Amino acid sequence: MNTLVYVAYLQGTDLPIIDSTRGATATIMILGAFGGCALGSAEGLYRxxxxxxxxxxxxxxxxxxxxxxxxxxxxxIGDAEGALGVLFYATIALWFVATLRHMLTASAASPLTRDTHEVIDRNTTKHA
Structure with missing residues (x-):
């Protein structure tokens, strides 16, 4: 969405809100706050x-x-087009770095219990 907002702004869109620098900045900040901060998790990052x-x-x-x-x-505050560009690219870089981190870090091991084994391999599971 951020990319669509930024490209539309750069193309001189007539869409409400994102047709101004402040509107596009606010939109990207809101999308970044909900997409990155609210839905993200920083649990354990600062241990x-x-x-x-x-x-x-x-x-x-x-x-x-x-x-x-x-x-x-x-x-x-300053209605600065350059600041909008920095905001956009910093947000994209944040998402890229977070995605890269998710790809490279090992996920938590899934609990292997009798119940999950039955779902995975029904043919070899014997019931008493």
């Missing part, structure tokens, strides 16, 4: 027992988040 790669991710994500927030505020 002390982190690997180097986890700490690197926290630093990069935090820097991108602060950059996006600052650009958004500047874009809203």
């Amino acid at each position: 002390r027992d982190q690997s180097v790669s986890q700490r690197f991710y926290v630093v990069i994500a935090s820097a991108l988040g602060v950059t996006a927030l600052a650009a958004g505020v500047i874009g809203l």
Whole structure:
């Protein structure tokens, strides 16, 4: 959605709200807040027992988040088109880094109980 909003703004759209710099900035900030912050999870990101790669991710994500927030505020207050661009690209970079992190980190092991085994392999399960 952010890409659609930003491209429409750059093309000089006549759509309400995103036809102005402040409107497009507010829209991207709201989409980023709900798509990234509200639906995301930072559980365990700021623990002390982190690997180097986890700490690197926290630093990069935090820097991108602060950059996006600052650009958004500047874009809203100053009606700055450059700040809108920084907000857009920082948000896209945040989503890319988060997706990359999800791809590279191991997921939690699923609980292997008798019930899950029965669902996975019904032919070899014997009932007493």
